[in-house]
Amino acid sequence: MIDTAPIDAIRPLLSWLDMAGVAVFAVSGALAAARAKQTIVTFAFFAAITGIGGGTLRDLLIGAPVFWVGRSDYLAVCLIAAAAVWVLRADRWKLASLLWFDAIGMAAYAVIGAAKAHSLGVPPLPSIVMGVLTASFGGIIRDVLAGVPSILLRREIYVSAAALGSASYIVLVELGADSFVAGGIGFAAGFGLRALAIGRGLALPGYRDGGD
Amino acid sequence: MIDTAPIDAIRPLLSWLDMAGVAVFAVSGALAAARAKQTIVTFAFFAAITGIGGGTLRDLLIGAPVFWVGRSDYLAVCLIAAAAVWVLRADRWKLASLLWFDAIGMAAYAVIGAAKAHSLGVPPLPSIVMGVLTASFGGIIRDVLAGVPSILLRREIYVSAAALGSASYIVLVELGADSFVAGGIGFAAGFGLRALAIGRGLALPGYRDGGD
Amino acid sequence: MIDTAPIDAIRPLLSWLDMAGVAVFAVSGALAAARAKQTIVTFAFFAAITGIGGGTLRDLLIGAPVFWVGRSDYLAVCLIAAAAVWVLRADRWKLASLLWFDAIGMAAYAVIGAAKAHSLGVPPLPSIVMGVLTASFGGIIRDVLAGVPSILLRREIYVSAAALGSASYIVLVELGADSFVAGGIGFAAGFGLRALAIGRGLALPGYRDGGD
Numbered sequence: 001m002i003d004t005a006p007i008d009a010i011r012p013l014l015s016w017l018d019m020a021g022v023a024v025f026a027v028s029g030a031l032a033a034a035r036a037k038q039t040i041v042t043f044a045f046f047a048a049i050t051g052i053g054g055g056t057l058r059d060l061l062i063g064a065p066v067f068w069v070g071r072s073d074y075l076a077v078c079l080i081a082a083a084a085v086w087v088l089r090a091d092r093w094k095l096a097s098l099l100w101f102d103a104i105g106m107a108a109y110a111v112i113g114a115a116k117a118h119s120l121g122v123p124p125l126p127s128i129v130m131g132v133l134t135a136s137f138g139g140i141i142r143d144v145l146a147g148v149p150s151i152l153l154r155r156e157i158y159v160s161a162a163a164l165g166s167a168s169y170i171v172l173v174e175l176g177a178d179s180f181v182a183g184g185i186g187f188a189a190g191f192g193l194r195a196l197a198i199g200r201g202l203a204l205p206g207y208r209d210g211g212d
Numbered sequence: 213m214i215d216t217a218p219i220d221a222i223r224p225l226l227s228w229l230d231m232a233g234v235a236v237f238a239v240s241g242a243l244a245a246a247r248a249k250q251t252i253v254t255f256a257f258f259a260a261i262t263g264i265g266g267g268t269l270r271d272l273l274i275g276a277p278v279f280w281v282g283r284s285d286y287l288a289v290c291l292i293a294a295a296a297v298w299v300l301r302a303d304r305w306k307l308a309s310l311l312w313f314d315a316i317g318m319a320a321y322a323v324i325g326a327a328k329a330h331s332l333g334v335p336p337l338p339s340i341v342m343g344v345l346t347a348s349f350g351g352i353i354r355d356v357l358a359g360v361p362s363i364l365l366r367r368e369i370y371v372s373a374a375a376l377g378s379a380s381y382i383v384l385v386e387l388g389a390d391s392f393v394a395g396g397i398g399f400a401a402g403f404g405l406r407a408l409a410i411g412r413g414l415a416l417p418g419y420r421d422g423g424d
Numbered sequence: 425m426i427d428t429a430p431i432d433a434i435r436p437l438l439s440w441l442d443m444a445g446v447a448v449f450a451v452s453g454a455l456a457a458a459r460a461k462q463t464i465v466t467f468a469f470f471a472a473i474t475g476i477g478g479g480t481l482r483d484l485l486i487g488a489p490v491f492w493v494g495r496s497d498y499l500a501v502c503l504i505a506a507a508a509v510w511v512l513r514a515d516r517w518k519l520a521s522l523l524w525f526d527a528i529g530m531a532a533y534a535v536i537g538a539a540k541a542h543s544l545g546v547p548p549l550p551s552i553v554m555g556v557l558t559a560s561f562g563g564i565i566r567d568v569l570a571g572v573p574s575i576l577l578r579r580e581i582y583v584s585a586a587a588l589g590s591a592s593y594i595v596l597v598e599l600g601a602d603s604f605v606a607g608g609i610g611f612a613a614g615f616g617l618r619a620l621a622i623g624r625g626l627a628l629p630g631y632r633d634g635g636d
Contacts, residue, residue: 039416041371048341056273061480061490066273069329072337086419117493125496129472144356144568160465204463207510251628253584260553268485278485281541284549298631356568 018112022074024105026051026081029142033082036146040086046142047082048075053138058113058130062120099198106158107165107190109135111183114166124170131166132159135190155204157197165190230324234286236317238263238293241354245294248358252298258354259294260287265350270325270342274332311410318370319402321347322377323395336382343378344371347402367416369409377402442536446498448529450475450505453566457506460570464510470566471506472499477562482537482554486544523622530582531614534559534589535607539597548594555590556583559614579628581621589614 029050033043052068052075059066068074113134118127136159143149169186173179196202241262245255264280264287271278280286325346330339348371355361381398385391408414453474457467476492476499483490492498537558542551560583567573593610597603620626 034419037418039367039418041375041416043419045371060272060484061493063489063493065275069273069275069334069338072335075337075341122493123496125499126493129499140569145352147361149571155463159469163465204465206461206463207458207467246631249630251579251630253587253628255631257583272484277487281485281487281546281550284547287549287553357564359573 018108019073019077021105021108021112022051022055023077023081024101025054025109025138026078027085028102028105028139029078030082030085032142032146032148034085040082043082043086044079046146047085048078049145050138050142051078051081053141054109054134054136055113055138057137058117058134061133062117062122062130064116064120100195103161103191103194103198106135106162106194107187110162110165110190111169111186114169114186115179115183118170118173124174128163128166128170131169132162135162135166155206157193157202157204160204161190161194161197164193230320231285231289233317233320233324234263234267235289235293236313237266237321237350238290239297240314240317240351241290242294242297244354244358244360246297252294255294255298256291258358259297260290261357262350262354263290263293265353266321266346266348267325267350269349270329270346273345274329274334274342276328276332312407315373315403315406315410318347318374318406319377319399322374322402323381323398326378326381326398327391327395330382330385336386340375340378340382343381344374347374347378367418369405369414369416372416373402373406373409376405442532443497443501445529445532445536446475446479447501447505448525449478449533449562450502451509452526452529452563453502454506454509456566456570456572458509464506467506467510468503470569471509472502473569474562474566475502475505477565478533478558478560479537479562481561482541482558485557486541486546486554488540488544527585527615527618527622530559530586530618531589531611534586534614535593535610538590538593538610539603539607542594542597548598552587552590552594555593556586559583559586559590579630581617581626581628584628585614585618585621588617 026047029046029048030043032050033046036042038046056066056068058064110131112131114127114131117130118124122130165186167186168189169182172182172185177185193202238259241258241260242255244262245258248254250258268278268280270276322343324343326339326343328346329342330336334342377398380401381394384394384397389397405414450471453470453472454467456474457470460466462470480490480492482488534555536555538551538555541554542548546554589610592613593606596606596609601609617626
């Protein structure tokens with residue numbers, strides 16, 4: 001199970017964000033399968049990998065029990081998300097609505113990943129990296145398996161927003177802030193930057209683009 | 213080492229299936245290298261990744277010691293398989309013979325992976341997922357590294373057969389069946405479905421293929 | 425942290441090689457991002473994955489705490505390497521200079537990876553594999569994420585040199601050699617073979633190239 005014992009103050013928020021994050025990411029994985037005209041089995045596989053992949057890597061790296069192995073609800077959420085996309089033909093929804101859900105999941109996971117690592121004694125810099133990995137790795141694996149260019153290779157701001165969110169949380173907690181406040185600010189910072197990227201096409205300059 | 217202590221009843225079958233599964237999957241990895249006209253070193257790398265990759269992921273996820281790290285025989289089997297494919301020019305064998313060997317390995321691993329996880333206290337749904345991962349992940353990594361479309365993206369029934377096999381085993385054991393009987397039925401179910409896929413070209417419908 | 429306690433005799437050499445290896449591999453990751461005209465965030469991601477990816481896999485497989493999670497310096501080195509490549513426009517350096525740095529890192533990591541696993545009780549054959557993985561896996565992940573053919577699929581001698589280096593170290597230590605001497609010989613063997621590959625285009629024959 002996810003170890004949130006040392007961060008009880010923000011447990012209700014975290015629990016809600018945690019399951020919501022899995023669901024949102026699972027939907028995005030199933031949508032990738034829908035775009036590739038895949039089968040229901042691939043829907044389920046992509047939903048699970050995208051939904052729980054980032055947190056799995058985080059838990060392996062920090063030496064914690066992998067959060068979904070000891071219980072059934074996280075996997076069940078992924079399977080339900082895959083079935084829902086298949087049945088509801090969610091790929092006909094407006095893409096924008098999904099982008100916003102994904103932004104919420106990303107911002108939540110950036111804070112949750114950093115908070116879990118930090119609460120287990122991981123130093124600040126690796127904790128920030130855990131937040132970034134939790135928020136982005138599921139999507140990266142999904143893209144590699146689907147054979148499409150990963151989010152890493154697009155210039156749109158995504159990983160940067162995750163980094164801003166987890167760094168904000170860690171810096172504030174290190175400065176003595178209440179973890180609930182730090183979590184809220186970290187979430188808002190990550191979500192806000194990602195919202196600018198979605199709404200205004202904000203992107204990072206590529207190498208040499210801005211230098212000469 | 214692979215922890216089969218809690219499932220002593222099916223240990224002889226499991227031991228035989230286990231090493232046979234590594235060998236069969238290692239051969240399929242070496243054949244992928246042969247098709248790409250690779251070197252003997254790549255043969256060995258692909259054989260090892262395909263042979264032991266699925267079980268490695270399972271062990272990392274359930275927190276067990278990785279089964280091949282504490283001993284030399286599993287790696288030795290992979291190296292022998294790579295050398296055998298190189299020397300015997302096994303890529304000229306009929307493809308069908310390999311498909312059948314692979315089906316045996318897949319069905320065996322689906323049961324073994326689920327049984328190992330379940331015997332260590334993992335709940336039913338994650339245990340079934342462990343069976344599917346053990347049976348399919350080695351081949352997925354092999355395909356990604358080789359740059360060919362992974363089995364995940366083909367509609368042929370493969371992952372589904374692994375899911376049927378591991379789910380049959382877990383459901384029967386949960387219902388109180390003898391683990392030897394459950395293992396045999398799980399193996400037969402997974403192998404049988406895969407055999408139908410090979411023999412009759414059975415495939416799953418892609419998204420929207422069957423719906424409109 | 426990296427557990428070198430049982431190999432104190434070569435600790436100074438190992439520490440130097442270890443950080444140098446991370447830096448050199450991180451630079452090669454950032455250069456891959458530069459070639460793809462990526463953003464500074466992708467530079468950092470590729471530098472970290474390439475710099476610490478191999479050692480991360482090794483530590484997960486042998487069940488040791490992942491070496492960079494409990495401290496900040498390894499990640500800091502990766503970020504500095506990424507920033508340095510961005511600012512110094514290192515992709516305009518002669519490619520040859522990078523190849524030689526990379527060869528040093530590869531040979532060092534092949535010995536370090538094997539030595540760490542062996543010192544924790546892993547048998548000889550899996551220890552050699554750990555050396556090969558530590559030396560090559562970061563680069564493999566980098567190539568897969570970047571969507572370019574991985575070093576595994578090129579015939580140039582690279583993985584073979586890592587295998588020669590780690591095997592030399594393990595065989596010598598098993599025969600009773602001093603670990604410092606064995607480490608030096610292993611490094612020289614791996615680096616020497618890689619140097620021949622770079623300097624003279626030494627490559628392995630592909631399957632059937634040399635056989636008919």
